[in-house]
Amino acid sequence: MTLRGTLSRTAVACLGAAALAAGLGLAGGPAHAETDPGTRAGTDRIGPERGLPGWKLKDTGSESRLRGLSAVGRDTAWASGSGGTVLRTTDGGRSWQDVSPPGTEALEFRDIEALGRRSAVILSIGPGEDSRIYRTDDAGATWTETFRNDHPDAFYDCVTFFAGGRDGLALSDPVDGRFRILSTSDGGRSWKVLPDDGMPPAQQGDAAFAASGQCLVSAGRSDAWFATGGGATARVLHSADRGRTWTAAESGIPAGDPARGVFALAFRDARHGLAVGGDFQPGNPSPDAAARTGDGGASWTDARKPPPEYRSGVAWLPHSRTAALAVGPTGSDVTFDGGRTWHGFDSGSYDTVDCTADLGCWAAGEQGRVARLE
Secondary structure, X not given: OOHHHHHHHXXXXXXXXXXXXXXXXXXXXXXXXXXXXXXHHOOOOHHHHXXXXXXXXXXXXXXXXXXXXXXXXXXXXXXXXXXXEEEEEOOOOOOOEEOOOOOOOOOOEEEEEEOOOOOEEEEEOEEHHHOEEEEEOOOOOOOEEEEEOOOOOOEEEEEEXXXXXXXXXXEEEEEOOEEEEEEEOOOOOOOEEOOOOOOOOOOOOOEOOOOOOOOEEEEOOOEEEEEOEOOOOOEEEEEOOOOOOOEEEEOOOOOOOOOEEEEEEEEOOOOOEEXXXXXXXXXXXXXXXXXXXXXXXXXXXXXXXXXXXXXOEEEEOOOOOOOEEEEEOOEEEEEOOOOOEXXXXXXXXXXXXXXXXXXXXEEEOHHHOEEEEO
16 A cells, blocks of 8 residues: 555545534534434435435345444445344445355354455354354355354354454354454364364353444454453453453453443543444343543543444544544434544444445345445
């Protein structure tokens, strides 16, 4: 990338963030930030219909709940979900190819990680052999099963890959009192369970939430984090050595119930991260369900103004140090101050969100819903 190209991309990103802020009525300050155009307009396309930034729905032709999402760019994205469903678009969502692995209709593909335009890894969740991993290198025309869980107490939730796409991790709920980590060094073609002597003990009731494919995330070539809930406190655990050893920190997000905790993480580098969550049971309050860190997850600070309800997905806007999106079944929110304050801008239902370097931000959720920020 030339200096000119870098400056151009940065300028476009700054203009995009500024336009998003102005379009959502946030550039004028807090007095404008209290409105929720999505609720007011009663539509999921409030941005594009009014000439402002917002989610624009794309017709996938699917009724599956799509909790897995991996964007390659503004044109190309992968989504996965219930009924063994895997979808792919290469034209910005105008058309979608069903590239689901054959014979997997009973599986729940809760996480997908694109390793290129034609390569991807998918994770199915569940107890015992329901937890599996598949890889494709031909855009989903064929899939190879590369891992099938054989431990009855393991339940895999999320998968992530470090920069470069060869080294990756998958996370299971606790086995024998400790979270279990699966590791690959060949792009997901083979996997091995890591020793657990570097993993702190789990709390009673501890689990990870397979709600958006974002309970386990990474940054750079060696740092990874995973989020917990269900126990007495909602924690974030960090590894600086590709999953060999971990340290735990309390997130500040309320837990103490099987349905409450941290559901999604996003790190823009090895130090700056966001956490969102709450109580996923419909109608239950989710106070203080967002936090931020500036020290790699060693400590967390509650958002001054969190999203008003449970959120299951979060992503940084590309080329921005302070802007990010959060989504959940009751709406979407944006922050322009690094997670200190969040402002609603859409009332549509989404479970997960992902953004790419060319300003391609996508969201996916129930009944085959996929949208792009436009």
